[in-house]
Amino acid sequence: MLDSHDPRQNHLLAALPEAEAEHVFPHLELVPMPLGHVLYESGVQMRHAYFPTTSIVSLLYVMEDGASAEIAIVGNEGMVGVSLFMGGDTTPSRAVVQSAGHAYRLRGQWVKDEFCRAGPMQHLLLRYTQALLTQMAQTAVCNRHHTLDQQFCRWLLLSLDRLPGNELVMTQELIANMLGVRREGVTEAAGSVQKAGLISYHRGHINVLDRAGLEARACECYAVVKKEFDRLLPYRPAPGRTTDETGAAASLSAVHSAPLPLRKGEKA
Amino acid sequence: MLDSHDPRQNHLLAALPEAEAEHVFPHLELVPMPLGHVLYESGVQMRHAYFPTTSIVSLLYVMEDGASAEIAIVGNEGMVGVSLFMGGDTTPSRAVVQSAGHAYRLRGQWVKDEFCRAGPMQHLLLRYTQALLTQMAQTAVCNRHHTLDQQFCRWLLLSLDRLPGNELVMTQELIANMLGVRREGVTEAAGSVQKAGLISYHRGHINVLDRAGLEARACECYAVVKKEFDRLLPYRPAPGRTTDETGAAASLSAVHSAPLPLRKGEKA
DNA sequence: GTGTGCATGTACGTTGCCGCACATAAGAAA
DNA sequence: TTTCTTATGTGCGGCAACGTACATGCACAC
Numbered sequence: 001m002l003d004s005h006d007p008r009q010n011h012l013l014a015a016l017p018e019a020e021a022e023h024v025f026p027h028l029e030l031v032p033m034p035l036g037h038v039l040y041e042s043g044v045q046m047r048h049a050y051f052p053t054t055s056i057v058s059l060l061y062v063m064e065d066g067a068s069a070e071i072a073i074v075g076n077e078g079m080v081g082v083s084l085f086m087g088g089d090t091t092p093s094r095a096v097v098q099s100a101g102h103a104y105r106l107r108g109q110w111v112k113d114e115f116c117r118a119g120p121m122q123h124l125l126l127r128y129t130q131a132l133l134t135q136m137a138q139t140a141v142c143n144r145h146h147t148l149d150q151q152f153c154r155w156l157l158l159s160l161d162r163l164p165g166n167e168l169v170m171t172q173e174l175i176a177n178m179l180g181v182r183r184e185g186v187t188e189a190a191g192s193v194q195k196a197g198l199i200s201y202h203r204g205h206i207n208v209l210d211r212a213g214l215e216a217r218a219c220e221c222y223a224v225v226k227k228e229f230d231r232l233l234p235y236r237p238a239p240g241r242t243t244d245e246t247g248a249a250a251s252l253s254a255v256h257s258a259p260l261p262l263r264k265g266e267k268a
Numbered sequence: 269m270l271d272s273h274d275p276r277q278n279h280l281l282a283a284l285p286e287a288e289a290e291h292v293f294p295h296l297e298l299v300p301m302p303l304g305h306v307l308y309e310s311g312v313q314m315r316h317a318y319f320p321t322t323s324i325v326s327l328l329y330v331m332e333d334g335a336s337a338e339i340a341i342v343g344n345e346g347m348v349g350v351s352l353f354m355g356g357d358t359t360p361s362r363a364v365v366q367s368a369g370h371a372y373r374l375r376g377q378w379v380k381d382e383f384c385r386a387g388p389m390q391h392l393l394l395r396y397t398q399a400l401l402t403q404m405a406q407t408a409v410c411n412r413h414h415t416l417d418q419q420f421c422r423w424l425l426l427s428l429d430r431l432p433g434n435e436l437v438m439t440q441e442l443i444a445n446m447l448g449v450r451r452e453g454v455t456e457a458a459g460s461v462q463k464a465g466l467i468s469y470h471r472g473h474i475n476v477l478d479r480a481g482l483e484a485r486a487c488e489c490y491a492v493v494k495k496e497f498d499r500l501l502p503y504r505p506a507p508g509r510t511t512d513e514t515g516a517a518a519s520l521s522a523v524h525s526a527p528l529p530l531r532k533g534e535k536a
Numbered sequence: 537g538t539g540t541g542c543a544t545g546t547a548c549g550t551t552g553c554c555g556c557a558c559a560t561a562a563g564a565a566a
Numbered sequence: 567t568t569t570c571t572t573a574t575g576t577g578c579g580g581c582a583a584c585g586t587a588c589a590t591g592c593a594c595a596c
Contacts, residue, residue: 061409064488069412071405086398087391088500092492093405118386123355130354133401137339137361140408141329144337144448147582171543180412182584187544203543203592220332224360232356415552439573450554455574471562471573 005030007104009053011077011235012124020120028104033057039080039095046090048105049081055101056162058178061093069143069180072135073098073155075162077229082129084108085115085122098178099159099169127232134228138221146219148181152189153218155179156199160208161226168206193217273298275372277321279345279503280392288388296372301325307348307363314358316373317349323369324430326446329361337411337448340403341366341423343430345497350397352376353383353390366446367427367437395500402496406489414487416449420457421486423447424467428476429494436474461485 007021007028008014016024033055040046042062050057056075062068071093074080080103083091089108106114115122142151155178159168172190176183194201198213208214215222275289275296276282284292301323308314310330318325325348327340339361342348348371351359374382382389410419423446427436440458444451462469466481476482483490 059405061405063409063413067413069409071408082401083398085394086401087395088398088496091398091405092402092496116386118384126353127355129397129401130351130356130359133350133354133397133404134360136401136404136408137327137329137359140339140404140411141331141337141448143408143411145331145335173543180409183543184545184585185583187546188583191545201544228356228360441573451573452555452575453553455576456553459575469574 005053005102007051007053009076010051010079010104011233012079012128013051013104015124015233015235017120024106024114024121027106027110029106031103031105033097033101033103035097035100037097039097040090042092042094043090045108046081046084047108049079049084049108049111050095050103050105051079052076052103052162053101054164055097055103056099056159057103058096058098059091059093060096060178067180068177070155070178071139072132073158073162073178074132075099075159076164077162077233077235078128078132079125081108081111082125082132084111085125086129098174099163101163124233131229131232135225138225142219142221143180146221148179148185149189149192150217150219150221151179152186153193153198153214154222156206156208157211157214157218157222158225160211166208166211168208169204170206171204273321273370275319275321277344278319278347278372279501280347280396281319281372283392283501283503285388292374292382292389295374295378297374299371299373301365301369301371303365303368305365307365308358310360310362311358313376314349314352315376317347317352317376317379318363318371318373319347320344320371320430321369322432323365323371324367324427325371326364326366327359327361328364328446335448336445338423338446339407340400341426341430341446342400343367343427344432345430345501345503346396346400347393349376349379350393350400352379353393354397366442367431369431392501399497399500403493406493410487410489411448414489416447416453417457417460418485418487418489419447420454421461421466421482422490424474424476425479425482425486425490426493428479434476434479436476437472438474439472 007025013021013024013028028051031050033050033052039048039050039057052075054076056073057080058070059072059074059080060068060070080095083089115125142154146154152175155175156168159170160166172186173183176186179186190199190201193199193214196213196217198208198210198217200207200209275293281289281292281296296319299318301318301320307316307318307325320343322344324341324343326338327342327348328336328338330336348363351357383393384390410422414422420443423443424436427438428434440454441451444454447454458467458469461467461482464481464485466476466478466485468475468477
């Protein structure tokens with residue numbers, strides 16, 4: 001496992017043009033993200049925005065009776081703390097580290113100031129926020145219509161997309177909390193998916209054996225969210241470069257106001 | 269039924285400071301919103317942003333198999349078409365008029381330009397978008413954990429809050445489509461709520477008799493969303509005035525007090 | 537080794553909603 | 567009036583997930 005860290009492991013940060021990156025990166029602080037760590041609590045002013053690199057954060061809502069449900073999932077493709085620049089400062093949800101790793105963070109005030117400069121960073125963050133909107137919307141739809149089995153696959157894929165490698169360290173109990181279902185339900189779904197040969201599950205370690213199979217088993221929600229993220233934030237990793245100074249080959253072309261491709265809609 | 273219309277019937281528009289309003293209002297176009305009218309389709313470029321005054325619009329996702337689920341509901345407190353200024357131009361959802369009435373609309377390009385001016389309008393729209401995020405998140409939670417009966421009450425209250433008066437014109441079939449459940453399920457829930465004396469339901473006309481009772485019967489989701497909207501967009505109707513021309517006493521104080529520095533431009 | 541804790545698997549009755557098939561009832565149209 | 571359409575009410579079998587209780591099994595500490 002590499003010990004080297006680079007802000008560009010986060011897709012949003014990697015998407016900044018060189019000039020902007022030089023402006024932003026010095027303010028980044030690398031922080032460890034231990035499992036279960038709460039980045040912010042419902043209704044509490046948040047101090048930092050987090051850009052995960054090797055960690056995953058869940059945004060979840062905890063009800064009065066203690067039951068919970070995941071609202072969105074944030075990994076190396078995004079950031080935690082959009083309400084900082086959206087103007088609300090807080091949200092009614094909680095952000096919890098769901099998979100340990102690292103993240104870069106920025107002071108809240110700095111994010112606000114940077115956002116107000118109305119540069120590439122602003123466009124980027126807004127686009128990301130819209131992608132987040134889509135993810136939340138699809139979560140609502142999925143919760144309404146799809147079986148636990150499908151949701152389990154969707155969740156697995158979403159998590160996998162936000163981490164390097166194809167192993168997840170995750171107990172069934174945790175997954176159940178995220179999905180807002182019983183632990184036994186996850187046991188059953190996981191067992192069934194394992195029996196189908198798509199994953200191997202061993203005491204908190206999930207290995208994905210057949211990604212295509214998972215995608216086929218998941219509901220359409222996964223594809224919709226992924227497609228929308230790709231459309232809004234077309235990440236293109238810099239070939240052959242990681243931490244050097246040569247520039248911004250990794251970029252979101254769209255940030256520079258290129259017109260977006262229109263997806264054709266379903267017919268009315 | 270009044271024939272007089274005023275942009276300030278929409279809370280967002282009413283919240284604009286006078287100078288801004290003078291700039292924006294001339295570009296508004298009053299349009300009728302017939303029941304079932306589709307404002308935009310999934311994945312299709314939207315041409316206008318809509319600010320409902322006496323109508324309600326549902327954002328809903330329609331699945332491949334035709335099943336649907338409401339993602340959010342927009343009435344006189346908000347606008348339809350946030351993706352215009354968020355940068356995506358389209359969303360994977362559909363916007364349908366759920367309760368007939370009127371709305372003001374702005375050309376899409378005009379909204380973008382106005383947003384980029386980084387004035388009060390921008391702050392307002394961002395705050396509204398965050399409120400929308402909360403609504404979607406809570407919809408997801410509600411879909412996961414709460415009974416149809418609770419969701420029915422929540423939905424009724426959300427709709428009621430977004431319309432003048434306390435009557436809803438809405439068939440059970442339509443409600444079922446919004447909630448993503450069977451029509452019979454709505455029949456049962458509505459019957460039960462009516463038996464409790466909270467509403468009177470008569471062939472598509474719902475009259476709310478006991479609002480407090482409804483709130484008690486609804487799940488916490490309604491309160492959470494309402495609270496968050498009030499916090500982010502504290503609407504204060506002008507005392508003693510409604511649709512006349514005398515001015516802008518209705519305002520969102522928060523818009524004026526935004527402490528954020530508004531520099532623009534700087535380096536590419 | 538042996539114990540202890542945590543992760544996972546299994547079973548069973550219950551519930552909330554679904555899918556389907558009708559039965560009414562209230563307007564609108566003839 | 568009668569007929570037709572739309573809106574609502576009802577009944578029943580089925581199923582996915584729930585709540586509960588308990589059993590197994592791995593891993594690490596001692």
